[in-house]
Amino acid sequence: MTRAPSWPAAGILALTAVAVLAACGSAIATSGTMGRTVLTVFAAASLADALAATESYRSATDTTIVLSTDSSTTLRTQIEQGAAADAFLAADTANPDTLAAAGLVDGDVVPFAGTLLAIVVPSANPAGIASPFDLARPGIKVVAAGARVPISSYAMTLLENLATLPGAPAGFVAGYAANVVSHEDNVRAALAKVELGEADAAIVYASDAAASSAVRTIAISAQANVVATYAAVVPTTAVAPAAGHAFIKWLAGPDGQAALARFGFEPAP
């Protein structure tokens, strides 16, 4: 039984709408910072801590970094759908290469960092995991990342390497696969499930393991371990491509490498 609104009421409604829009507009405008360069960086989740600690770059270049972290593949999909990123820092070379092949990249694919893989368990290690081979023991709960998340292809190489080592249990890779209870969206989500103690183990990047105080790492022999290569590009969707190129150059240079090294990253292989 609602009556049609009277016209003065409609006028007030319209005025209110205009006032609200104006307020929203000014709020959005002032949230940007005057005169500073705003650099939008899409980065693999595993880079979150290292990039949060780039004050030296930001203050030296008067840049505000807007950071979006997720699985490199999710970020690539977002860029393919037109998301504006001035720099895309992936945990692999495949995702930047795919963008480049689609003509969505301005300039080159720049490898800028590497990291070994690590097996993490909760500090209390409730499942009593002592060696990488225990990952295939029945009853262990392993969290992994989704099949298309970069860590998963590195992890598969690692598992295959481990399976060739002396003492490897028969059907090691299949045993590991049978223990996976969840495919998390990105490597940080997998790490979080181990930190919470919900999962017994996960394969993550050594840099992630170094960043967490709630997990322990299980030693992986150097001959089996895998180095992940991180590569960066400036997508054609960039709003400030020059700033994107400058940032990637800095990351690949001595200062950027030193900043990354503090978080357990190594030079690109």
Added chain:
Amino acid sequence: MTRRLILISAAGILAIFLALPVATLLGRAVGSGGLVAAVGSPAVLAALSLSLATTAASLCLIVLFGTPLAFVLARRRFRGSGLVETVVDLPLVLPPSVAGLALLLVFGRRGLLGGALDAFGITIPFTALAVILAQVFVAAPFYVRAARAGIAGVPRDLEDAARADGASEAGVFRHVMVPLALPALGAGLVMSWARSLGEFGATILFAGNFAGRTQTLPLVVYAELGSADLEAAIAAATVLVLAAVGVLVAVRLARRGRAVDLASAG
């Protein structure tokens, strides 16, 4: 005349804003022809059957425990009933990610009850049971609210008349209250089902994401996007849109069919 134009265009802008994304999604799904292929894909089919099974289980739990709660809230005034109503309403306004985290803190292996459950060999996270618990947590309020309003709307006179004619309390409940409150119960149930089907945030935090085990349709949308498979994501999303539209149509039909005002039940 201009004011009328302003009103209509302001109203139209929001209506279009709400309609356009869903219409575009459906258009993409139909236009690309990917819908037919992807609906037949194992990931989408597995998620569909898991979604149907878990939401069915959730609905059973919600009716089994929600109906008595709705009855108590509708018919008994007691100290703290306002608090209980607030607690029941809370999941409606909580972000689902908060619900997932909170469930983890209770039912997780290191959670409040997780240790005791572990002693019995029961681990909830990463299982279909976790999916169901997440759905019950977020969806039960829809049913309880609707059922409470429906039961409260049954005239006491009719119940008293039935009692005067010798009906037992159980008979009054079965033959007077339930039939009269049925449209409200049905509408609440349908809304509850829709919310269960769409549940995402609590599920991915609490139950994880494993195809065939905990990966429901909304998780497929997210996971396929992460796998750069936009067509599969759109297909799963389309199934959810069609289910949601079906629910709203069902609620409208139920509302038209009975004189009971279900608007007050929302």
